[in-house]
Every structure is written in C-alpha cells, then in structure tokens.
Amino acid sequence: MVKLYVNEKEKKGHINPELYGHFSEHLGRCIYEGLYVGEDSEIPNKNGMRTDVVEALRAIEIPVLRWPGGCFADEYHWKDGIGPKEKRKKMVNTHWGGVVEDNSFGTHEFFELCDQLGCKTYVNGNVGSGTVQEMSEWVEYITFDGMSPMADLRKENGREKPWKIDYFGVGNENWGCGGNMTPQYYANEYRRYQTYVRNYHPENLIKKICGGANVADYYWTKEVLKTAFDNVPECAHGLMDGLSLHYYVHPEGWQIKGSATQFDDAAWYKTLSKALYMEELINKHGTIMDEYDPEKTIGMIVDEWGCWFTVEEGTNPGFLYQQNTIRDALAAGLTLNIINKHCDRVKMANLAQMVNVLQSVILTEGPKMILTPTYHVFHMYRYHQDADLVASHLEETEPIGTEEAYMVPQLQESVSVGADGIVNITVNNLSVTDEKELFISFMELKPASVEAFIVTGNMTAHNTFEEPDTVKEEKFEAFEITEQGIKAALPPCSVVLFRVK
Numbered sequence: 001m002v003k004l005y006v007n008e009k010e011k012k013g014h015i016n017p018e019l020y021g022h023f024s025e026h027l028g029r030c031i032y033e034g035l036y037v038g039e040d041s042e043i044p045n046k047n048g049m050r051t052d053v054v055e056a057l058r059a060i061e062i063p064v065l066r067w068p069g070g071c072f073a074d075e076y077h078w079k080d081g082i083g084p085k086e087k088r089k090k091m092v093n094t095h096w097g098g099v100v101e102d103n104s105f106g107t108h109e110f111f112e113l114c115d116q117l118g119c120k121t122y123v124n125g126n127v128g129s130g131t132v133q134e135m136s137e138w139v140e141y142i143t144f145d146g147m148s149p150m151a152d153l154r155k156e157n158g159r160e161k162p163w164k165i166d167y168f169g170v171g172n173e174n175w176g177c178g179g180n181m182t183p184q185y186y187a188n189e190y191r192r193y194q195t196y197v198r199n200y201h202p203e204n205l206i207k208k209i210c211g212g213a214n215v216a217d218y219y220w221t222k223e224v225l226k227t228a229f230d231n232v233p234e235c236a237h238g239l240m241d242g243l244s245l246h247y248y249v250h251p252e253g254w255q256i257k258g259s260a261t262q263f264d265d266a267a268w269y270k271t272l273s274k275a276l277y278m279e280e281l282i283n284k285h286g287t288i289m290d291e292y293d294p295e296k297t298i299g300m301i302v303d304e305w306g307c308w309f310t311v312e313e314g315t316n317p318g319f320l321y322q323q324n325t326i327r328d329a330l331a332a333g334l335t336l337n338i339i340n341k342h343c344d345r346v347k348m349a350n351l352a353q354m355v356n357v358l359q360s361v362i363l364t365e366g367p368k369m370i371l372t373p374t375y376h377v378f379h380m381y382r383y384h385q386d387a388d389l390v391a392s393h394l395e396e397t398e399p400i401g402t403e404e405a406y407m408v409p410q411l412q413e414s415v416s417v418g419a420d421g422i423v424n425i426t427v428n429n430l431s432v433t434d435e436k437e438l439f440i441s442f443m444e445l446k447p448a449s450v451e452a453f454i455v456t457g458n459m460t461a462h463n464t465f466e467e468p469d470t471v472k473e474e475k476f477e478a479f480e481i482t483e484q485g486i487k488a489a490l491p492p493c494s495v496v497l498f499r500v501k
C-alpha cells in the first residue's frame with residue numbers, strides 16, 4: 001500500500017487553463033478533413049467547421065488554440081489566406097507531404113473556429129521567410145478597430161469588428177525549420193519583430209512569445225535570453241511574455257521513432273520514462289529563466305509536446321498520422337501532472353496536434369470520428385483548469401521497468417482544488433502488469449463524498465473506426481472512504497481521477 005499525502009490547505013500556485021491548450025497545424029489531415037471540411041461538404045458543418053469535432057472539443061473545454069504551425073508558420077503568408085476563396089493563392093506545403101495548400105482555411109476561418117470552440121487564440125507569425133511588415137500588418141488586420149489600410153481590408157473581406165489575439169508567437173523553431181538561425185541572431189530578430197506586434201486596443205494586450213529551445217538545448221535558452229535582455233532600455237521592458245519549449249517523446253529515438261500500436265513492455269517503459277523527462281527539462285530551462293526573470297513574469301510555453309511515433313502503414317509519411325493507445329493516455333496523464341506541478345513557471349502548453357496528426361485527441365475518416373485515449377485523459381483532467389495546485393506527496397516505491405536506463409515510479413500524481421472547493425486528484429499507475437493499492441490522506445478534509453473516473457486497458461488498447469469505444473472514460477468504483485481518507489486499488493495501465501468533497 002502506497003500513501004499519498006494531500007495538504008489541501010497548502011496552495012502551491014494557480015493552474016492556468018492554458019496548460020490544457022492545443023495546436024492545429026496545416027499538416028496532413030489536421031485542418032483539412034479534421035477540422036475544416038468547407039461549407040459545401042456533406043459532412044455536417046457550421047461555416048465549414050465539422051460539427052462533430054467541434055462538439056467533442058467543446059466537451060474537453062479547450063482553453064486556447066495555436067495556429068497555423070509549427071514549421072508551416074514560417075512558410076505561411078497570411079495574405080494568401082484572405083478574400084474570396086476561389087481567388088486565394090495556392091501554395092506547396094513543402095514541409096508536410098508536398099501537397100497543395102489552397103488556403104481555403106485562413107485568418108477568418110481560424111477565428112471562426114476559435115469562436116465555435118469558445119477558446120483563446122494563439123497566432124504564430126512568420127520570421128523565417130516573412131518580413132516585419134507582413135507580421136505587423138497581420139496584427140493590424142486582425143486587431144485594429146479604426147480606419148487603416150489593414151482594418152479596411154478586413155472589412156472589405158466581410159469582418160467589421162476586429163478579433164482578439166491572446167498570444168502571438170514570433171516565429172517557430174527558428175533554430176531549425178524556422179530559418180536555421182543561431183540563438184544570438186534569432187534573439188536580435190525577435191527584438192525587432194516583436195516591436196511591431198502592436199497593441200492596438202487596451203483590451204487586447206497581446207502576449208508575445210519568443211521562440212525557445214528544442215528539448216535540452218540549454219545553450220539556446222541562455223543565449224536567447226542573454227541577447228534579448230542585453231541593454232534593453234527601460235521603456236522596452238515587457239518585450240517577452242513567454243518563451244517556448246518543444247519536446248516530443250520518441251521511444252526509439254528521432255530516426256526510428258517506434259510503432260504507435262505494436263510494442264512490448266520495454267518500449268512501454270521507455271516511452272513513459274521519456275515522458276517523465278519533461279520534468280527535468282522544465283527544471284533546467286526554468287533555472288536559466290530564473291536568472292533573467294526571478295519573479296517568473298515570463299511564462300514557459302510548452303507549445304509543442306506529445307508522443308511522436310512512426311506513421312501508420314499506408315499513409316503519407318509527410319502527414320504524420322498515428323494511432324493512439326493506452327500508452328498515450330499514460331504519457332498525457334504524466335505530462336499534465338508534471339506541468340500542473342510547475343504551474344508557477346509554465347503558463348501554457350499545447351498538445352501536438354489536435355486532430356489526425358501526432359498525439360491527437362480526435363481521429364477522423366471521412367464522416368467518421370473517434371475519440372482517442374488521450375482525449376479521455378483531457379476530459380478527466382479538465383477539472384484542473386483554473387484550479388489551485390495544492391501540496392501532495394507520494395511515498396516512494398521501488399522503481400519499475402525492464403531496463404536500468406528506463407525505470408519509472410509506479411505511481412505519479414498531481415492535486416488541485418477548484419473554485420467549488422472540490423479536490424481533484426489525478427493518479428497514474430505506470431505498471432504494465434501490477435495493480436497498486438493506494439491510501440490517500442488529507443490535512444483536514446474528511447471525505448464525505450468521492451466520485452472517481454478511470455481510463456484503462458491493456459497497454460496497446462486503442463479505438464478504431466470499427467470499434468470506437470474499446471478505450472473510454474468509465475466510472476471507477478474500486479475504492480472505499482474510511483475515517484482516515486480514501487483506500488483504492490489502481491489497476492495496471494491506468495489514469496484515475498478522484499473528485500473529493
């Protein structure tokens with residue numbers, strides 16, 4: 001029996017809803033087919049957006065959506081995606097499969113989608129192949145409420161009122177697909193480009209995000225911050241609200257990656273141990289950020305994360321389409337618990353990508369749609385959004401696994417208290433084979449009523465279009481309330497939520 005101590009009175013920070021954010025890229029079948037089918041499609045839609053997908057996404061309360069990339073962002077020229085659709089320029093999506101991008105989903109469509117989803121907006125600008133003027137005019141087009149060339153153009157295109165940009169990314173992966181820049185060069189470009197990301201409206205103060213490191217590239221973080229803050233005049237303070245971090249889990253490394261559905265126990269533990277590595281990345285990049293920003297006013301923005309496996313057989317390798325199993329559910333549960341626990345520094349995180357690509361929450365095939373195991377984890381974890389993280393401590397247990405280098409703890413957790421006073425405890429059992437007994441004790445709370453939910457199955461279990469409900473969120477009943485707390489038996493391969501009053 002493992003003990004979990006919860007001090008529901010000790011608040012450790014606030015969990016920004018944006019930690020549960022998503023990412024939509026012009027990549028494979030994410031935008032086209034997955035989210036947008038066009039007004040004339042036979043698939044039920046509202047203004048071109050798939051009704052089934054929008055409804056499912058609303059149910060997980062997605063707080064923010066990033067768009068249009070990714071690597072695509074630094075090749076995207078926003079003016080190609082406005083105006084009458086038949087006149088929009090067609091381009092080649094060189095990064096992702098070399099297919100024709102007809103630009104039928106552009107700025108107006110993105111804001112329509114966010115409106116239907118009821119979420120905040122995160123627009124990613126083009127530094128790699130775009131100009132300062134282009135970026136500056138995009139912001140003017142979207143947010144300016146007066147008479148100006150760009151605001152007038154927006155009105156000509158049918159939108160009178162400006163929209164709101166909550167977050168603006170100044171480039172993406174500029175160390176790689178976004179221009180192969182050095183950190184010093186990028187940081188100077190960042191200083192210049194962000195100057196022209198203007199706040200046109202006092203009620204739309206745009207949060208500007210600087211392009212951060214890939215995985216453990218601490219040199220990038222150090223040098224970008226050093227250059228960005230070198231000799232910055234007082235009046236230019238506030239030039240950065242966030243610094244991004246990208247981290248993907250590839251069980252067999254970047255080249256081989258590994259199958260999404262056919263794997264053994266060793267690959268299971270390797271994947272989960274790599275997902276747990278997120279904690280070290282946050283700590284180390286966070287320590288560097290502390291040097292420049294001890295007050296933690298700059299958010300760490302983990303705007304790409306997830307499992308990245310080998311593409312499904314028979315699909316376009318450039319589309320990065322992959323299935324999603326119970327292993328993904330665990331990887332998501334672990335990552336979200338880590339991010340919750342670092343909510344003092346991490347202010348947003350975006351799973352890649354929302355539909356039909358990497359660790360997607362939804363997969364579609366023609367008019368059919370399925371929810372993945374990862375979807376169900378986001379559904380359970382939604383209670384953490386906007387809640388307060390509270391202190392929790394799990395008694396240490398023997399590490400488990402099959403290889404020395406990839407041992408993991410059997411259980412992992414995070415705990416929050418919502419505005420309604422309900423305590424949300426999310427616990428993962430990482431073992432492939434073993435149930436674990438857990439005893440949860442509280443500082444003062446005497447649990448009067450407990451509701452619990454679970455996502456579980458064998459390690460490769462997943463949903464298909466033929467069998468869409470193999471993995472689903474279910475009520476969890478294997479617990480009892482005692483005088484001292486809650487006693488539970490967590491099955492192997494499980495993600496569990498307790499809601500305690």
Ligand code: AHR
Pocket residue numbers: 025069070071072172173304352358
């Ligand atoms: O998510 C796929 C790609 O991974 C993104 O476009 C890019 O930013 C990252 O390298």
